[in-house]
Amino acid sequence: MGVEAPRIARKVKAGQFLVLRVAEGGERIPLTFSDWSAEEGWIRFIFMRVGKTTHELSHLEVGDSIADVAGPLGQPTHVGDLGRVAVVGGGVGAAVAYSVARAMAEAGDEVTVILGARTADLLVLEEELRALPIKELVVMTDDGSVGRGGLVTAPLKELCESGAIDNAFAVGPAIMMKFCAATTAEFDVPTIVSLNPIMVDGTGMCGACRVTVGGETKFGCVDGPDFDGHAVNFEELLTRQRIYTDDERVADAEYSRGCQCQV
Amino acid sequence: MPGVAENQPAEKPRHKPSRAPRTPMPEREAAERATDFDEVAIGYSQDDAIAEAMRCLQCRNPTCIDGCPVNIDIKSFIGHIIEGNWADGVAVLKERNALPAVCGRVCPQEEQCEAACVLAKKGEPVAIGRLERYLGDFDLACDIESRCVPELAPSSGFRVAVVGSGPAGLAAAGELARLGHAVTIFESLHAPGGVLSYGIPEFRLPKSIVNAEIEMLETAGVEIVLDSVIGQIETVEELMAPSEKGGSGYDAVFLGLGAGLPVFMGIPGENLNGVYSANEFLTRVNLMRAFDFPHADTPVWRGRKVAVVGGGNVAMDAARTAKRLGAEEVFLVYRRTEDEMPARREEVHHAREEGIEFKMLCSPSEITGREGWVTGLVATRMELGEADDSGRRSPVCVLGSEFPIECDTVIMAVGTRANPMLDRAAPDIETTRRGYILTDEEGATSVPGVFAGGDIVTGAATVILAMGAGKRSARAIDAWLREGKPGA
Numbered sequence: 001m002g003v004e005a006p007r008i009a010r011k012v013k014a015g016q017f018l019v020l021r022v023a024e025g026g027e028r029i030p031l032t033f034s035d036w037s038a039e040e041g042w043i044r045f046i047f048m049r050v051g052k053t054t055h056e057l058s059h060l061e062v063g064d065s066i067a068d069v070a071g072p073l074g075q076p077t078h079v080g081d082l083g084r085v086a087v088v089g090g091g092v093g094a095a096v097a098y099s100v101a102r103a104m105a106e107a108g109d110e111v112t113v114i115l116g117a118r119t120a121d122l123l124v125l126e127e128e129l130r131a132l133p134i135k136e137l138v139v140m141t142d143d144g145s146v147g148r149g150g151l152v153t154a155p156l157k158e159l160c161e162s163g164a165i166d167n168a169f170a171v172g173p174a175i176m177m178k179f180c181a182a183t184t185a186e187f188d189v190p191t192i193v194s195l196n197p198i199m200v201d202g203t204g205m206c207g208a209c210r211v212t213v214g215g216e217t218k219f220g221c222v223d224g225p226d227f228d229g230h231a232v233n234f235e236e237l238l239t240r241q242r243i244y245t246d247d248e249r250v251a252d253a254e255y256s257r258g259c260q261c262q263v
Numbered sequence: 264m265p266g267v268a269e270n271q272p273a274e275k276p277r278h279k280p281s282r283a284p285r286t287p288m289p290e291r292e293a294a295e296r297a298t299d300f301d302e303v304a305i306g307y308s309q310d311d312a313i314a315e316a317m318r319c320l321q322c323r324n325p326t327c328i329d330g331c332p333v334n335i336d337i338k339s340f341i342g343h344i345i346e347g348n349w350a351d352g353v354a355v356l357k358e359r360n361a362l363p364a365v366c367g368r369v370c371p372q373e374e375q376c377e378a379a380c381v382l383a384k385k386g387e388p389v390a391i392g393r394l395e396r397y398l399g400d401f402d403l404a405c406d407i408e409s410r411c412v413p414e415l416a417p418s419s420g421f422r423v424a425v426v427g428s429g430p431a432g433l434a435a436a437g438e439l440a441r442l443g444h445a446v447t448i449f450e451s452l453h454a455p456g457g458v459l460s461y462g463i464p465e466f467r468l469p470k471s472i473v474n475a476e477i478e479m480l481e482t483a484g485v486e487i488v489l490d491s492v493i494g495q496i497e498t499v500e501e502l503m504a505p506s507e508k509g510g511s512g513y514d515a516v517f518l519g520l521g522a523g524l525p526v527f528m529g530i531p532g533e534n535l536n537g538v539y540s541a542n543e544f545l546t547r548v549n550l551m552r553a554f555d556f557p558h559a560d561t562p563v564w565r566g567r568k569v570a571v572v573g574g575g576n577v578a579m580d581a582a583r584t585a586k587r588l589g590a591e592e593v594f595l596v597y598r599r600t601e602d603e604m605p606a607r608r609e610e611v612h613h614a615r616e617e618g619i620e621f622k623m624l625c626s627p628s629e630i631t632g633r634e635g636w637v638t639g640l641v642a643t644r645m646e647l648g649e650a651d652d653s654g655r656r657s658p659v660c661v662l663g664s665e666f667p668i669e670c671d672t673v674i675m676a677v678g679t680r681a682n683p684m685l686d687r688a689a690p691d692i693e694t695t696r697r698g699y700i701l702t703d704e705e706g707a708t709s710v711p712g713v714f715a716g717g718d719i720v721t722g723a724a725t726v727i728l729a730m731g732a733g734k735r736s737a738r739a740i741d742a743w744l745r746e747g748k749p750g751a
């Protein structure tokens with residue numbers, strides 16, 4: 001989805017995110033920038049419909065407006081001195097993978113992108129990625145409906161084994177990042193992960209987003225979202241992401257009941 | 264110290280002070296109010312206000328005024344109430360305090376103006392705060408045209424950016440606008456007000472009051488830009504850089520960022536599901552209106568047994584909020600005794616009435632959990648030892664005294680600190696060891712043209728101190744601009 005936001009567009013760097021509220025009374029949700037244009041004053045993000053807010057977002061039409069967009073938030077992804085780097089994007093993580101791979105390539109890093117999705121329909125940004133000056137794009141689907149069949153960790157492991165990468169970057173569902181980090185840890189390949197803890201303000205004021213990295217509590221929104229994947233406590237992140245699962249189901253069910261759409 | 268003789272009514276005794284006891288604040292019954300978020304204290308009626316004002320001696324040497332951090336002419340505004348000149352009373356308040364309806368509600372009056380009232384010696388000072396609230400509410404009830412708006416000086420041609428819309432920022436903006444400058448407030452959240460909006464609950468400070476005060480500022484020409492995190496979307500340097508260089512061209516900047524970073528204790532189990540910072544808990548409920556979930560979209564975990572760690576206003580607010588969300592049991596865990604609690608007496612009293620339990624002289628050493636969720640606390644008993652710098656006796660652990668407390672939610676209300684975001688907003692600014700901004704008495708920082716005030720300078724303090732600092736800085740900014748920016 002693209003949004004006109006010239007003040008923000010001037011400032012975005014790869015790896016940063018925004019917080020938006022669709023309407024008055026809405027929840028504040030974080031989404032990562034996938035693309036932007038400082039000159040034309042727009043930003044773009046890609047989202048997956050998982051609950052009420054993303055459901056509402058999916059119903060907006062060209063010309064509609066969003067109540068609030070704050071950003072760019074978080075620290076940009078570190079690029080430029082990574083050498084040969086594997087960028088792994090799973091699910092909507094592809095959005096981040098795309099902008100990060102582009103920034104790395106522009107800064108002179110040699111980038112291999114591994115793009116993963118459950119199935120062909122859920123694969124995004126493949127064309128755009130192919131257009132980037134990167135070394136290689138490997139497409140993986142769980143069911144093999146397009147590209148290679150299997151998980152993103154398979155090609156990642158091969159790259160590690162053949163000594164073809166110096167660094168790795170992974171973004172996607174927490175469980176995927178956990179396994180990517182476990183894969184590269186075996187080969188001592190430094191790995192940055194872009195975490196997605198539950199957030200409220202996104203500015204360091206509430207602590208909802210706390211994650212444990214190397215035994216220390218960090219705030220995902222201001223200290224991150226990027227962290228050393230080998231030091232992150234993923235079990236804690238996975239548990240914390242489930243705090244409101246039951247509540248959210250109620251909210252979306254309530255909304256869907258009044259909603260005309262069939263999905 | 265003025266003798267009693269000097270405190271007899273002023274030369275022309277206009278009124279005979281009443282000897283009646285302090286007029287009680289009409290309040291809603293504890294049982295009723297503990298289930299909703301409507302305001303607890305209803306406010307004085309006109310008769311109550313006059314009866315209470317009549318108790319004031321109209322001292323020749325009114326000691327109360329020194330007790331107020333912004334030196335409101337208390338004697339004079341109470342005099343106006345006695346005579347029924349409400350609007351004149353409001354004008355007196357607004358000379359010093361832009362938000363009387365707010366301060367009348369949340370100032371720690373018992374330690375400030377009321378503590379300094381001569382009648383305090385007999386234990387029954389004039390209820391200055393309640394009278395201030397009465398006039399503040401009177402003003403807000405008027406149509407916006409007939410409300411008391413300070414006269415604006417002719418436009419100076421200068422533009423000032425105010426960062427943060429808490430009490431410090433609002434007071435600075437109001438005063439700068441009055442002095443003729445064009446003011447833009449940048450606020451990181453989607454609503455203005457700072458702690459007044461996201462922290463202090465509706466039942467103590469209705470948001471309609473905060474919003475009405477903010478509307479007044481906008482009427483005076485202040486522009487408010489929301490969703491703008493300074494340090495991320497723009498730095499202070501960029502705010503002040505000329506537009507030819509891609510900057511925003513402000514002539515001066517006031518930083519009223521607050522001390523919003525929540526502190527945790529660093530004990531095991533703090534990241535379990537069900538552990539909140541008070542900031543997160545209160546933000547979800549106040550700012551995001553989680554009490555109205557699922558009609559409002561933001562959820563909050565509603566515990567049955569809630570432990571709130573801390574003893575200040577923030578802890579009281581969190582505990583009373585948890586109760587209103589339906590918790591069966593809410594208790595405070597505080598390491599000293601009730602006498603040392605920094606919370607306002609009135610709020611401690613309200614909390615007790617609403618059924619909050621107090622577990623004093625103990626401190627959590629661990630939060631226990633099962634499958635990622637809180638199941639309880641391990642607390643250690645404390646004893647009070649020697650008095651520390653603050654004059655309070657400091658707690659010491661009793662060895663081997665650990666005992667379990669069962670609960671499903673823990674709310675940490677053990678303080679806040681400066682947000683390190685400041686470093687990104689203004690990397691060159693001089694700060695203290697703890698990350699607060701260093702300023703002179705007028706609020707000037709180490710960077711020319713950049714001023715600061717409120718919690719980001721003092722550490723967590725009070726609404727009135729933040730407002731006082733904002734106003735003082737506004738005047739210093741005015742002088743700095745008009746003197747041709749020395750040092751720039």
Ligand SMILES: Cc1cc2nc3c(=O)[nH]c(=O)nc-3n(C[C@H](O)[C@H](O)[C@H](O)COP(=O)(O)OP(=O)(O)OC[C@H]3O[C@@H](n4cnc5c(N)ncnc54)[C@H](O)[C@@H]3O)c2cc1C
Binds near residue numbers: 048052096199241
């Ligand atoms: C830094 C960051 C970047 C993100 N980037 C993207 C992106 O580019 N594209 C995308 O589709 N998703 C992204 N997410 C996840 C996205 O924020 C959630 O999917 C969204 O909040 C769900 O909102 P909902 O109301 O539709 O669903 P809900 O029903 O509210 O929630 C469904 C699940 O989403 C997660 N979630 C809910 N609220 C939040 C919240 N405030 N913050 C974080 N997670 C939450 C929880 O695990 C929850 O169980 C990102 C999250 C973070 C923290």
Ligand SMILES: Cc1cc2nc3c(=O)[nH]c(=O)nc-3n(C[C@H](O)[C@H](O)[C@H](O)COP(=O)(O)OP(=O)(O)OC[C@H]3O[C@@H](n4cnc5c(N)ncnc54)[C@H](O)[C@@H]3O)c2cc1C
Binds near residue numbers: 427452684
């Ligand atoms: C729950 C609670 C209860 C309290 N009760 C009382 C009470 O009863 N009486 C009393 O006197 N005091 C009370 N206080 C303390 C009082 O609220 C504070 O001392 C006061 O609000 C400080 O004002 P401030 O303007 O300095 O900061 P804040 O009110 O914290 O406002 C700072 C504002 O700046 C914004 N901001 C921060 N960083 C940025 C940035 N980089 N860019 C843009 N905007 C930014 C924040 O979002 C916020 O809106 C309480 C505090 C809390 C938390």
Ligand code: SF4
Binds near residue numbers: 333335391392395727
């Ligand atoms: S502002 Fe606060 S301290 Fe000053 S008179 Fe009013 S209530 Fe008292």
Ligand code: SF4
Binds near residue numbers: 321322326327379
């Ligand atoms: S409020 Fe108290 S100190 Fe002030 S004038 Fe009245 S009686 Fe005197």
Ligand code: FES
Binds near residue numbers: 202205208209
């Ligand atoms: S989201 Fe509130 S501190 Fe990070």
